[in-house]
Amino acid sequence: MNLEPIDPETAVELYIAEREADTAASTIRSHRARLSHFVRWCDERDIENLNELTGRTLHEYRLWRRNDGDLAKTSLKCQMDTLRVFIRFLGTVDGVHPNLHEKVRSPDLHPGEDVREVMLDSEQAKAVLEYLERYEYASLPHVTLALLWHTMMRLGAARTLDLKDYSPEDQCLAVEHRPETGTPIKKGSQGERLVALSGELCMLLDDWLRDQRPDVTDEHGREPLLATSHGRVCKTTIRRYCYQYTRPCAISRECPHDRDPETCEATNSGQFSKCPSNVSPHAIRRGSITHHLNSDVPETAVGDRANVSQKVLEMHYDQRTEKEKMEQRREYLGNI
Incomplete structure (x- = not known):
């Protein structure tokens, strides 16, 4: 069959453009990052036209990626699965043979191999929230972490909330997919739902709104529920709160790693994630679900x-x- 020459960089851009119409921005970023390794590999091997790809060269890439920086098996599977989708797309635009994607091999995972067990346990969550209630009541970190723990929300869902999404009368929050104004949620409209709140959490939200929330709007004129003086709280800020307050020393507990808080790098702003004991927003979600x-x-x-x-x-x-x-x-x- 007649193939049309295409270089790796152009191929990736065509693929990304095709996926952007119906794929979340976070997924697009992940696919671009995974395929960047393939582009790097092509460059190292002077592959300038993807028409030349064969099952053997794709196998060579898999071996190269597997041995490049001790990549975890689960990460290798994600990257090869993305490559397969990419190669399948190229087959539809005469970039490679239409059936070439069938030769992209991906590692088989045994049951449990693709499961991460890191989570915030209920005892630690209770200690974090009690500390915040006592020393930083109704602050943005307090409201954010309480919301994540009690509702089991993903980071993106918590960030998308507006003032109008909170109903103190019905004691609930409405999670809505609003990609046109910068706050998409995972699963799109299928992820929209009403989330019931406890009386205690509503009281915390009421106090936050009355006493501490800045009177701001975001760049789209919306009034975010979780806000800083600059507008809607960003994802990196939410992650920083999670890393910061799940460190044992941050809530006046002893360090289980025998580190000196005076010299530990994880006590410095911007390096909280280097603490071995703290957790990410997703680990809070996992812990809350298990709880x-x-x-x-x-x-x-x-x-x-x-x-x-x-x-x-x-x-x-x-x-x-x-x-x-x-x-x-x-x-x-x-x-x-």
């Missing part, structure tokens, strides 16, 4: 509230041991 499951909240209710399917819930978020699950089932059997 709700351990508290006998039905899996369907947890899944709907957290906007996650039953399969993904069991595979990626439920950190209960098999014995814990058995004992919870025993409680139900006792009522039969």
Whole structure:
């Protein structure tokens, strides 16, 4: 068949342009980053026309990527899966043979290999929120971390909230997909939902809105619920709060790593993530989901509230041991 010459950089840009119309910006960034390694590999091997790709050269890339910087098996799978989608696209625009994508091999993962177990446990979450309630009540870090823990929201969903999305009368929050004004959510409109709030969390939100929230709008004229003096809180700020306040020393607890707070680099602003004990926003979400499951909240209710399917819930978020699950089932059997 007749193929049209195309260089790696142009091919990636065509692919990205094709995906941008119906793909979240975060996914686009991930795909671009993964494919940047393929472009680098092509450059090192003087591959200027992707028409030349074969099953053998793609296998050589896989071996190169696997050995490049001790890449984890799960990360290699993500990169090869993205490459397969990319090669499939090229086959539709006469860049490579239409069936070449079938020769892109991706590692097989055994059950559990693609699951991260890092999470914020309920005891640590309680300690963090108690510290914030006592010393930084109704501050932006306090409201943000309380919201993430109690609602199991993703970082992006919490950031998209506006004042009008909070109903103190109904004690709930409306999560909406608004990509046209800069706040898309994962799963798009399928991720929209109402999230019930406790009376305690509503009281915290009310105090934040009355006493501390800056009177600001974002660049689209919307009034963000989580706001700084500059407008809507950014994702990096939310991540910084998570890393900052889940450090044991930040909440007056002893360092489990025998580090001296006076010299530890993780005590410096901008380096909080270097603490071995702190966690990311996603680990807070995972911990909260596990906490709700351990508290006998039905899996369907947890899944709907957290906007996650039953399969993904069991595979990626439920950190209960098999014995814990058995004992919870025993409680139900006792009522039969």
